Structure formats: structure tokens, C-alpha cells
Amino acid sequence: MIYLDNSATTKPYKEVLNTFIQVNESFYANPASIHEAGVESNTLLDRARAQMAKILGTDDRQVLFTAGGTESNNFAIFGIAKANTHKGKHIITTEIEHASVLESIRVLQADGYEIDYLSVDSNGVISLQELQEKLRKDTVLVSIMHVNNEMGAIQPIEEAAKIIHESSRATFHVDAVQSFGKMPIYFKDDAGPDIISISGHKIHGLKGSGVIAFRKKMNIAPLLLGGGQEYGLRSGTVAVPQAVALAKAARMAVEDLEQSMKKYRKWHNELMEFLTSFGSVIHILSTPNGAAHILSFSVKDLKGEILINALQKRGIIVSTSSACSSKQKKTSHVVLALKTPPNFVNGVIRLSFGGLTTDEDIQQFKKAFTEVMKELKGE
Template sequence: MNEIYLDNAATTRVHPQVAQKMMDTLVNNYGNPSSLHRLGIRSEQAIKEVRGLIAKNLNCQTQEIYFTSGGTEGNNMIIQGVVENKKRERMRIITSAIEHPSVLDVFTFYQNHQIEVVVLGVDAQGHIDLTELQAAMNEDTILVSIMGVNNELGTIQDLKAIGKIVKAVNAKCVFHADFVQGFMKIPIDVQASMLDALTLSGHKIFGPKGVGAVYLKKGTDIKPLLRGGGQENNLRSGTENVPGIVGFGEAVRLRSDSFMDEFEAIRNLRTVFINELETKIEDIKINGDPNGSPYVLNVSFNRVRGEVLLHSLESKGIFVSTGSACSSHKKEKQYVLKAIGLAEEYKEGTIRISFSKDITNDDVKTAVAAIAQAVSSLRLLIKPNKNR
């Protein structure tokens, strides 16, 4: 059975060259980066090279990149770091209703601890209202955290427009974006967007799990989550994950010259997928912005349960998801669909299909045919009995 992996927003298959680079580092470049001898210096140099490569792709300085264990730590590091550093009597922090749980849960925590939290609503495509943002901003606002690319819908927020509003109202307010689903897929310029902080992750771009990075603009003060050895310029203590960082860097290097061409190829693939779905299956809804990230396709089928559809496709070697992998164990799984106002009859039948460079047109045709067959069979099972 051929495998068709369409859950790339959850994680990607590690690129063979990334795995090879990591293995070489594990075996041959095993020194502790904090050690003063040449093995330590060699490891430190390897980290420095990756730091520079990431900085180049963000248009920032090398020393503004800090390595983490991934997106969740990065988001917590920035949000908690800003709030704990600026704690005062009157504080306001702003986010949107469709953020990743590693953002929303931290905001909820602070809301429960007497900090004013504003959660911006979104329209049917998942965009925040810039007028609402401007109205919510004031001199007490210390942080605005808005996801660059939504992990369930693929909706792309206008970070440049958001940055202008934030800084026009309060230049001291920290502007942060979770860009885990956008990095090395969609161009980003942190200076043009007036961003103070950005969260990145390795395993969404064919790199390893357990490694990520944050951009933190020089002069932006945060209180560190972890204290100890003083690594990462005292912001993230603990021995650096050298093989992971090197693997992350190799994944970035492999995409640096190709991701813009890939973007158009994936957009065409997504368009074919949608057209095939709409031709073969009735009563479906495509969610999100048609001009959003082509890597993510969120689709709802009436009279079908998404989880049952997922397992039906899995039995045929086709792998999709019913939403964010990081939300799969939470009670409120469908908060993003609720935020965009999706009708109740479609919520339960929603799946997320996420593409990569490995998906072909033949894969698309095979996957759509399997989805159409599964949806038809599942709808027959719940079809009302007219003889009753």
C-alpha cells in the first residue's frame, strides 16, 4: 500500500540530508558548545552558522536569534517573558481567537491572574479586524501576539498592517507573531513588519522535532523562563541541542533557494484538490481564505464525522487530521471553527489536509477518490430511514 501523507501541518518527514547531517554531528561533533577546548568551539561555531542562516531569512541580526525546543516553548518564552518582565498594576495584552493553544492558554492563565486580556474576533475567513485591533490598543498594552499563518485554516494575517497599528498607538508595545506554519514557506521580513518577536519550529520544514528558535529584537527585554548556565545570552539556559540545531539549519538551507517556486506549485496542487473535491462530493465547505497559505486546506463535510473519516482514510494509507495536533487532547477542539462562525452541521465533519513538496498530482487524485468513496459510504450509514 502506497502511503499518502497529508498531515504536514502537524509535522513533516525529516529530509534524508537533514538526518545525515544530524548523525554526523552526533558522532563527530559531540563537544559541549560551552566547553573552552576545540571540540566545544567547533560545536559553538556550528550553532553560530545556523543562527546566521536563520537571521538572513528573517532580515535580522544574528545575535537576535535564540534557539528553543520548538514552537510551544518559543511562544511561552516570549509571552511569559514580556509579562513577567513588565509586571505592573495596569497591563493589557492582546491576541486573537484562533491562536495556537500555546498562545491562548498562556493568555487565559494571565486573565485568571488579574491581567487584562483582549481576544480579537475574526471574520469567516479567519482574519482579524484591524479597526478592532486599533480600538483595543492603548498606552497600557504591553504585548500583541497574532499568529502569522493559522495552523488549521492557513489564513495569513497582514503582519505589516498590524505592526503599523501597534507601533503607531504604542511604540513600546511588544509585537509578537507565531510564525511556525509560515517560516520558509512564506516570505517574512521582521523589520518591515515591525516585529519585536517571532516564533519558529524545525519540524514543519523537514527538520527534526524538539528544536526551534525565536527572533527577539535587540533591546526587547524579557524575563527568562529557564535559569542556570546562561546559554543563549542568558535567555534560555541549558546545553544547546547541537544535532537538532544543525538539522534545523540544514532544513533551512535546503529550502532557502526553492521555497518560493514551491509555493506556486503547492498552490496549483491545492486548487486541483479543491476542484476535484467539489466535483465529486456534494454539501461540503472549504474553510479559510482562498488566498491563504496553500499548504493548508480545511474542508467540512455535512453528515460525516471527521474522526471516522480520518480512520477510514488511514485504512487506505492516506493520512489527514481533524485539526491541530496540539489540540487533539483538549476538550475545546473546535474553537477555531467556532470563531469563524462555521455552521454546527459542518463542524463535526471537518478535516485538515496539509501539503508538502512530496505530494504529486496522482496523489491528489487518489486521495480525493478515497475521500469521495468514504464520505459516500459514511453518509449512507446515517441516512434517515423513511420507513420509520
């Protein structure tokens, strides 16, 4: 099987799995317990937290472990909104956010918050001028994803951060689920986000692991109430094995980042040229300047499921634009926001690379896709 659906999830590295097993076997005590075994577990947890903080460029106490990207996004949005109503009830986001952001914001809208959505151009990128114009004195939160999960558009995060911090009191949240470990994302004084969401299973870590990290101490409402774990912001016994495994995956991703980015860009460029050779029957949603590890395209008048099944018969695993919503029968909100031509909206396919992708995988995809296109033409 050739797996090209790494933006949906990745296969855990063996080293990460081994770390997870070892911690479960030897450090299974509750890290909140005061006995020796608990202290040992807590020491390991602190070490994982410090490693994540160092990678992101923040303080240890500004890193909280969660169950994944969706929880981290929910935590950031609800937590900031509810704790800062004295500043206002105006929120800015974009038309192409992940559902975990958009659905959270819709709940707040029903609760009286006013929402402004930033549009995107044909490349999937927001207008910084529009962002500037929509910022208000009562803007409490701006949430903008770094890399779009469906077609790989990269948002100008640093420029947006500067505008937000200079022109408002709003907190700037960045969904970095599709960028962390694939391209640089970290805190840089005011020229960066205030909050970052990360998911472990996107970087060859484990499902059910994630991080929400802060640039500095923030006024944020707790996500879960109970025993006061994670500095009182996320109660419940901390999953030490997941946290340590995530830190391991993050270290491996960062260590290999430069080499991985070069490989992804090479494959991205090669496949862009390959797909372009098919002419007007192919519409490419991704752009040369987008994230190198994501490439989305569509075949004219063809449902994506047909192409996915045809490739699967040849041992190639790809997905429609978003695995999180691919089983739904409605057109993706991202595809609509990009003003994709009507003949192409139902056939969007996403290829996404990971740390285990090889040159041979790319060549096999090209061979299989060529065969499928000939088959569909009846040749």
C-alpha cells in the first residue's frame, strides 16, 4: 500500500510507539500522586512539557497537553471568549477554517458574539487589509489557521500578528495542526501568534494527543473542571505516555524539518508539472507557494470517490479534500470559498506527504493515475 493521506493522519513512528509502550510499562503511576512512583511520572511529564516549550519558544508553564487538535482549538476559542467578555464579544476568523474552529465559533455566535469572516483569494490566502479593516476595539479573538488542511494555503501569520497586536487587544489563535512539524511555526515576541494548537497524529505521533501552547500567560477559562491538573485549566489525570510520545514525535519532526521540507517541495513541484500535463481536464487547487506537503486537484465532471476507488485498486491511498468531512455529501466550504469552477467541485482529491513517503511512492502514484485517466477515457 502506498499511503498519500498524511494530512488525515500519519502512521506512528516505531520510536514513538516504543516510547509510548515503555512509559506505560514503567511510569504508569498518576503524576498527581505524592508517592515515589507518582513523582517519577510527574518528572517525566515535566520533561516532555519542557521539550515542547523549547521547540515552540515559550515557557514550560505555557504548554498544556490535550487529546488533539480539535480539543486544542475548542479550548482556545471557548476559553478566550468566555474569560474576556469584559473586552468585547467580537470574533474574527476565516471562511476556510477547520470545522473544529468554525463550529465552536457558531456556538458562540448563538450566544451573542458577533462574528466576521475573512474571505480568501483564488490562492486561499486572506487579505491583510481586510483583517485590518475588520479589527475593532471590542475584538476579543482572531483565529486563523496557518496551513489549510484541504488545499495547503499558507496564511501570512507573522504579518497578521503584527496587525492584530498593534491595532487591537484581541488574542491571536493559530490552528497549526497542518503546519507544525512540516514547516516552521513558533512564538516570536509580538510577531507571532498568542496561542498555537497542535495535534500529535499529524506528525507520526499518536491519536488522542495534542498541545495547546501560549506565548505568555493569558486570561483563559478552564476547559475541564475537577482536580486542577494542567495548572487548573484542564482537569483530569494527565496521560503521561501520550505526552511523552508526542514530545518524541515533535523532536523527530523538528530534527528532520529542513530535509523533509526539501523532499516535500520536490514532490509538490514534480506532481504539479505532472498534473498540468493532462490539460484542462485537471484543475489544481493548490498553488506553487502553498504548503509543500499538500497537493489538491480535481478532475472535470468526476466525483472524487470514483478516483479514490480506482487508485485504491492499484494500491494508492489518497483522500477527498478533508478526511474529517469526506463522508458527508455536501461540497466543501473551502472548495466553495476558492470559487472553484462548477465542473470541478465534486472531484477534489488531496495528496499529502509525510515522513515515511518515498520517491518510489510518488512514481507509483504517477503511473497509477495515468492508468486511471486512460481507463476513464475508455482507452
